[in-house]
Amino acid sequence: MSTELRTSEYLLLFRGAGWQNSLSPQELQSLMAQWVSWYEGLTQQGRVKGASPLLPEGKIVSGKKGRLVADGPFAESKEAIGGYFLIQADSLEHAVEIARGWPILEYGAAVEVRPVASECPVFADVHLPQAAAAGERS
Amino acid sequence: MSDRNAPPSANIAEIAENLFRHEAGKLVATLTRIFGLDRLRLAEDVVQEALIRALQTWPYHGIPHNPSAWITQTAKNLALDVIRREAVFRTKEAEIAAGLERMAADAASSARDASEHDIKDDRLRMMFVCCHPAIAEESQVALALKTLCGFSAAEIARAFLTNEATIAKRLTRAKQRIREARLEFEIPAGGELAARLDAVLRTLYLLFNEGYKASFGDSLVRAELCHEAIHLATLLVEHPAGDQPRAHALLALMLLNAARLPTRADADGTLLRLEEQDRTQWDQALIARGMMHLARSAAGDELSDFHLQAAIAAYHCAAPAYEATDWPRILSLYDCLVEMDGSPVVALNRAVAVANVHGPRAGIDAVTGMRNRGELESYYLLFAVLGELEARLDRFDLAAEHFERALALTATRSEQAFLFRRLRECEEHTPAAVRSI
Numbered sequence: 001m002s003t004e005l006r007t008s009e010y011l012l013l014f015r016g017a018g019w020q021n022s023l024s025p026q027e028l029q030s031l032m033a034q035w036v037s038w039y040e041g042l043t044q045q046g047r048v049k050g051a052s053p054l055l056p057e058g059k060i061v062s063g064k065k066g067r068l069v070a071d072g073p074f075a076e077s078k079e080a081i082g083g084y085f086l087i088q089a090d091s092l093e094h095a096v097e098i099a100r101g102w103p104i105l106e107y108g109a110a111v112e113v114r115p116v117a118s119e120c121p122v123f124a125d126v127h128l129p130q131a132a133a134a135g136e137r138s
Numbered sequence: 139m140s141d142r143n144a145p146p147s148a149n150i151a152e153i154a155e156n157l158f159r160h161e162a163g164k165l166v167a168t169l170t171r172i173f174g175l176d177r178l179r180l181a182e183d184v185v186q187e188a189l190i191r192a193l194q195t196w197p198y199h200g201i202p203h204n205p206s207a208w209i210t211q212t213a214k215n216l217a218l219d220v221i222r223r224e225a226v227f228r229t230k231e232a233e234i235a236a237g238l239e240r241m242a243a244d245a246a247s248s249a250r251d252a253s254e255h256d257i258k259d260d261r262l263r264m265m266f267v268c269c270h271p272a273i274a275e276e277s278q279v280a281l282a283l284k285t286l287c288g289f290s291a292a293e294i295a296r297a298f299l300t301n302e303a304t305i306a307k308r309l310t311r312a313k314q315r316i317r318e319a320r321l322e323f324e325i326p327a328g329g330e331l332a333a334r335l336d337a338v339l340r341t342l343y344l345l346f347n348e349g350y351k352a353s354f355g356d357s358l359v360r361a362e363l364c365h366e367a368i369h370l371a372t373l374l375v376e377h378p379a380g381d382q383p384r385a386h387a388l389l390a391l392m393l394l395n396a397a398r399l400p401t402r403a404d405a406d407g408t409l410l411r412l413e414e415q416d417r418t419q420w421d422q423a424l425i426a427r428g429m430m431h432l433a434r435s436a437a438g439d440e441l442s443d444f445h446l447q448a449a450i451a452a453y454h455c456a457a458p459a460y461e462a463t464d465w466p467r468i469l470s471l472y473d474c475l476v477e478m479d480g481s482p483v484v485a486l487n488r489a490v491a492v493a494n495v496h497g498p499r500a501g502i503d504a505v506t507g508m509r510n511r512g513e514l515e516s517y518y519l520l521f522a523v524l525g526e527l528e529a530r531l532d533r534f535d536l537a538a539e540h541f542e543r544a545l546a547l548t549a550t551r552s553e554q555a556f557l558f559r560r561l562r563e564c565e566e567h568t569p570a571a572v573r574s575i
Contacts, residue, residue, distance in 0.1 A: 020190050020193060020194075021186075021190070022290075022292075023190075023290070024159075024288070024289060024290030024292065024293050025158035025159045025161070025162040025186075025189050025288040025290075026156070026158060026159050026288070026289075026290075026293065027290075028158055028189045028190060028192070028193050029153070029157060029158035029159070029189075029193075031193055032158075032192060032193045032196055032197065033150050033153065035193070035196075035197040036150050036196060036197050036200075036201065037150055038197075039197050039198075040150070051197075051198045052198055053194050053195050053197075053198045053199075082194060083194070083197075083198055
């Protein structure tokens with residue numbers, strides 16, 4: 001059974017830490033400016049739904065009733081998420097195309113592009129037969 | 139952050155082009171005062187981290203209304219974290235914390251006069267440290283670019299056409315010397331000031347020349363070095379400790395030469411001679427500033443080589459056309475300069491002035507008669523000048539020989555392009571029969 005959903009919202013997760021450490025003030029400013037311009041461009045197109053940076057510190061809660069609370073070792077990791085943008089795009093391909101414009105890619109960081117499920121997948125399954133039926137009719 | 143709730147100015151165009159670099163210079167100086175000169179590295183690290191935070195935050199929340207206050211505030215918070223973590227600061231923690239609070243309050247305050255004054259003091263102190271005679275000259279310039287101007291080792295290496303490891307080594311050695319020689323973070327006073335000020339002026343002059351000389355490197359980086367030297371010299375003369383005639387003369391000579399920087403090459407990057415430059419493109423604002431400082435350099439009866447060089451540059455800037463250049467006056471200034479500065483480069487420049495006053499033959503004689511000409515045997519400009527003078531005498535075959543010799547001595551594209559062009563022009567004047575020999 002397919003759980004594919006129609007969605008227009010995508011989460012861009014900016015991954016990677018440490019790429020900025022050896023940059024000079026001039027390079028940092030230039031990247032900041034490029035990144036801000038990229039963001040402003042998306043905002044003007046009405047594509048930005050939300051955006052926030054994430055601080056490197058944090059905790060990981062696990063175990064039954066959350067007995068295990070560990071310090072999030074995110075800071076050093078290549079996988080560390082530095083922030084996210086929630087954007088509107090026409091398709092996953094389109095969202096990927098937008099992500100390609102992130103200026104920090106040049107420095108070895110990565111963007112994870114995730115479609116946001118527009119509703120709970122369980123309900124989507126329930127709706128699917130109707131959708132399929134509608135498809136047959138047309 | 140105090141700006142978090144204010145609407146972001148969000149206009150990237152309003153941010154000064156060198157904001158991060160100049161903020162870094164200011165903050166490193168102030169934090170060095172607060173932490174102590176032996177913790178210079180810590181001050182640099184804190185500032186770097188504050189700028190990284192700006193990059194990690196501004197794209198999401200917009201650019202804060204007062205970017206420099208934001209960066210200072212962030213640096214303060216990071217510094218507080220550090221001093222609480224590090225045991226060495228325990229005894230001084232309260233004092234340091236108070237200093238940091240004052241730094242952040244000053245940056246956020248609208249009454250900038252008092253705080254600006256303190257910041258300028260800190261930068262002057264840093265300038266005197268960077269240019270301290272205990273530090274090797276080559277390291278002085280690197281250290282000044284790193285701590286006062288916010289350049290990275292890689293950027294300094296690019297400007298000096300060397301590798302990053304060499305610059306990193308120079309920086310490490312300089313910091314070692316600061317500790318070994320127990321340098322003070324202070325503006326020298328009394329009898330010591332004059333000698334130490336001379337050392338600062340020499341270093342700034344060196345920095346400017348690194349940028350100005352066309353013999354190597356990336357032209358954009360070089361222009362930046364010139365502007366940094368002007369920036370630092372301006373800070374210096376605005377401070378009572380640096381407000382001296384010879385400091386104004388140095389600043390004047392930098393401004394009057396920098397005004398002509400953009401016209402020294404054509405659109406293809408080929409070097410242009412003074413007579414070929416588009417004088418309407420000379421930066422009149424820089425010239426006006428230069429003339430103002432030249433006037434201020436005339437206070438008192440001091441006459442330094444900076445005065446003479448500034449005056450020569452002023453005569454060039456004041457001439458509406460090449461033909462209108464007051465060469466006799468320029469020559470007499472060079473005559474004085476040769477007395478003061480025996481370097482062969484000065485003598486070569488004087489020879490050009492001689493040629494313009496007394497004719498090319500006299501110019502060639504002046505070159506031939508240079509006392510330490512031997513030092514210039516591998517200097518392309520010596521042969522470029524001889525080539526020009528021979529060409530003026532219509533001795534194009536001799537001129538071509540000199541241009542070819544010059545060509546073999548330069549690796550800079552703009553100079554090579556210029557010399558190729560001059561060689562072609564010589565060939566056009568040389569009869570085919572002569573050429574085939």
